[in-house]
Amino acid sequence: MELFLAGLFLAFLGGLLLLHLVGLPANWLILGALGLWLWSHPELTVGWSFLALLLALCVLGEIVEFLAQLWGGKRFGGSRRGAWAAVIGAILGGFFGAAFLFGFGAIPGSFLGAFVGSFLVELGQGYSYPAAYRAAWGALLNKVFGTVVKIGLGMAMIVLSFVHVWPR
16 A cells, blocks of 8 residues: 555656746645655654755755846847846736646746847837847747756756655
8 A cells, every 4th residue: 555655656756846837836845745645654764864855856946947037138149138037027927827727838938038129129229120039039949948957956856755755
């Protein structure tokens, strides 16, 4: 029975990872679920250092996603204002995109929002159409990069937790 429950829980963690597709904070939910699992299984000798490592991975994912997006537009010739517009556009795009495709529109919405936010602000600041397009494209690419990094870190969290969840 223990093997079945551990397998079911690991599958549940994999399901939580899929919540990235609808723009939800999957890594944080994985961390919370693992914390509850470890709390409900006191026989497991997992120290706080393991949960601290998982917390660090969650924070790292957020930092990478945020900084990649800010840096992306600038790297492609955009302004600081355009980079911030991309961040705000991604948030708004994810929020409004969630209304489509049964919630799965949140991720494409955030990508599109990053692009549109950067593009419009750069045009408004007098950038030429090609320069604004290039900066917006950079914001979009780095938003995608940040999201991929967060999903990868979530996978790493699940893989690292496997040895602590699976019965010996």
